[in-house]
Amino acid sequence: xxxxKYQFFIFLxxxxxxxxxxxxxxxxxxxxxxxKFIFEKRGTVKTTEISSCLQVDxxxxxKTLNELANAGYLNHVPYRGVDLTELGKAYAEFLVRRxxxxxxxxxxxxxxxxEACTEVSRFEAFVSRDAVNKICSSMGHPLxxxxxxxxxxxxxxxxxxx
Amino acid sequence: xxxxKYQFFIFLxxxxxxxxxxxxxxxxxxxxxxxKFIFEKRGTVKTTEISSCLQVDxxxxxKTLNELANAGYLNHVPYRGVDLTELGKAYAEFLVRRxxxxxxxxxxxxxxxxEACTEVSRFEAFVSRDAVNKICSSMGHPLxxxxxxxxxxxxxxxxxxx
DNA sequence: TGATAATTTGGGATTACACCAAATTATTCT
DNA sequence: AGAATAATTTGGTGTAATCCCAAATTATCA
Numbered sequence: 017x018x019x020x021k022y023q024f025f026i027f028l029x030x031x032x033x034x035x036x037x038x039x040x041x042x043x044x045x046x047x048x049x050x051x052k053f054i055f056e057k058r059g060t061v062k063t064t065e066i067s068s069c070l071q072v073d074x075x076x077x078x079k080t081l082n083e084l085a086n087a088g089y090l091n092h093v094p095y096r097g098v099d100l101t102e103l104g105k106a107y108a109e110f111l112v113r114r115x116x117x118x119x120x121x122x123x124x125x126x127x128x129x130x131e132a133c134t135e136v137s138r139f140e141a142f143v144s145r146d147a148v149n150k151i152c153s154s155m156g157h158p159l160x161x162x163x164x165x166x167x168x169x170x171x172x173x174x175x176x177x178x
Numbered sequence: 179x180x181x182x183k184y185q186f187f188i189f190l191x192x193x194x195x196x197x198x199x200x201x202x203x204x205x206x207x208x209x210x211x212x213x214k215f216i217f218e219k220r221g222t223v224k225t226t227e228i229s230s231c232l233q234v235d236x237x238x239x240x241k242t243l244n245e246l247a248n249a250g251y252l253n254h255v256p257y258r259g260v261d262l263t264e265l266g267k268a269y270a271e272f273l274v275r276r277x278x279x280x281x282x283x284x285x286x287x288x289x290x291x292x293e294a295c296t297e298v299s300r301f302e303a304f305v306s307r308d309a310v311n312k313i314c315s316s317m318g319h320p321l322x323x324x325x326x327x328x329x330x331x332x333x334x335x336x337x338x339x340x
Numbered sequence: 341t342g343a344t345a346a347t348t349t350g351g352g353a354t355t356a357c358a359c360c361a362a363a364t365t366a367t368t369c370t
Numbered sequence: 371a372g373a374a375t376a377a378t379t380t381g382g383t384g385t386a387a388t389c390c391c392a393a394a395t396t397a398t399c400a
Contacts, residue, residue, distance in 0.1 A: 041300075044355085044356060044357085045356090045357095046356075046357065047356090062377080062378090063377070063378055063379085064376095064377065064378080072357085072358070072359090073358070073359055073360080074377075074378065074379085075358090075359075075360080075361095075378080075379070075380080075381095076357075076358055076359075077378090078378060078379050078380085079357095079358095079379085079380090080357085082379090094364095094365085094378075094379070095364080095365050095366060095377075095378055095379075096366090096378095121283075121287070122309070122313070124316075125283070125312060125313040125316040125317065126312035126313065126315060126316040127309060127312055127313075131308075131309065131312075135305065135306060135309045138203075138304040138305070138306075139301035139302075139303075139304035139305060140301075141301075142300040142301035142304070143297065143300070143301060144297060144300075146293075147284070147289060147293065147297045150287060150288035150289055150293075151284070151287040151288065151289075153288060154286075154287040154288040155287065206386085206387060206388085207387090207388095208387075208388065209387090224346080224347090225346070225347060225348085226345095226346065226347080234388090234389070234390090235389070235390055235391080236346075236347065236348085237347085237348070237349080237350095237389090237390075237391080237392095238388075238389060238390075239347090240347060240348050240349085241348085241349090242388090244348090256347075256348070256395095256396085257346075257347055257348075257395080257396050257397060258347095258397090341400100342399100342400095343398100343399090343400085344397100344398085344399080344400100345396100345397080345398075345399095346395100346396080346397070346398090347394100347395080347396070347397085348393100348394080348395070348396085349392100349393080349394070349395085350391105350392090350393080350394090351390105351391085351392090351393100352389100352390085352391085353388100353389080353390080353391105354387100354388080354389080354390105355386105355387090355388085355389105356385105356386090356387090357384100357385085357386090358383100358384080358385085359382105359383080359384080360381105360382085360383085361380100361381090361382085362379100362380080362381080362382100363378100363379080363380070363381090364377100364378075364379070364380085365376100365377080365378070365379090366375100366376080366377070366378085367374100367375080367376070367377085368373100368374085368375075368376090369372100369373090369374080369375095370371100370372095370373090370374100
């Protein structure tokens with residue numbers, strides 16, 4: 017999706033904080049995996065760790081990490097590791113929330129936790145932030161997701177836009 | 179997904195009919211669009227018609243049609259047009275059902291018909307047939323979808339497998 | 341039949357993703 | 371410290387899914 021060396025986000029200042037504006041469709045499926053993984057690890061993450069978890073060659077990881085850094089989601093110190101930028105954190109928070117909301121949704125329709133999780137992992141990258149926000153609202157901003165707690169901290173609801 | 183020149187399906191004989199076994203993940207997003215379009219047009223469809231609807235160059239359509247024919251979904255008479263094979267019909271029926279079930283689902287969570295349709299179009303290719311069947315069962319096999327009637331004719335439910 | 345329209349072919353590009361081999365840098369151990 | 375080892379990055383490649391353009395082919399219509 018974003019091969020561009022740089023990606024620009026417009027930030028919206030609100031309640032004393034800056035929120036990036038995004039559609040939720042900025043990252044390719046695999047990049048979503050990387051960012052979610054790094055987010056959940058917290059702190060600095062090494063290439064090897066990511067490689068073995070995502071089951072790809074370290075060289076693949078290295079290149080992807082570099083792309084995510086160029087797009088502004090990560091700080092990358094070569095040979096040392098990566099960690100999330102502020103944008104990366106905000107974005108990853110959305111990614112995790114999206115994954116959990118969608119997984120929770122699917123468990124309400126006869127899928128087991130694992131099935132829902134697997135299924136959602138396959139397509140989540142293509143579900144917009146607007147849709148996620150609407151679903152989230154409609155479900156009453158649930159706190160318990162099937163793959164962990166759902167954070168609504170930086171969750172924008174439509175009300176805020178207008 | 180399927181670059182293989184040929185795709186093989188195992189057919190399950192049941193109730194005097196043959197049902198192909200498939201995961202629902204056989205076709206790439208764009209191929210799903212092509213098949214759904216051809217299905218909904220019914221009969222023989224010409225390259226130009228598809229091109230203008232899917233907004234792509236006729237040469238792109240021509241090539242994709244050829245791939246779908248090689249994979250067994252279409253009969254393609256060069257310079258004349260395409261129509262669905264039996265496999266193509268059965269598969270397209272699933273594709274349309276999947277689209278409608280998922281769209282209907284999303285309209286229950288605060289998305290308008292158009293929003294749901296757009297959203298689902300983006301990711302439907304990655305939702306498995308098993309998941310669709312479970313969701314469908316769980317919703318009580320609804321007949322009215324947001325983008326038309328939902329057919330359950332060749333809809334396999336888990337009960338049938340065991 | 342000859343012009344025009346539709347279709348296909350051949351060539352080429354891009355993006356996303358992956359691997360291998362070789363080079364580079366960090367770490368560890370003696 | 372200095373060498374061996376491990377981790378990481380780079381460079382080179384490959385595939386699948388899309389797309390477009392230009393040229394060739396086939397159909398259609400007047």
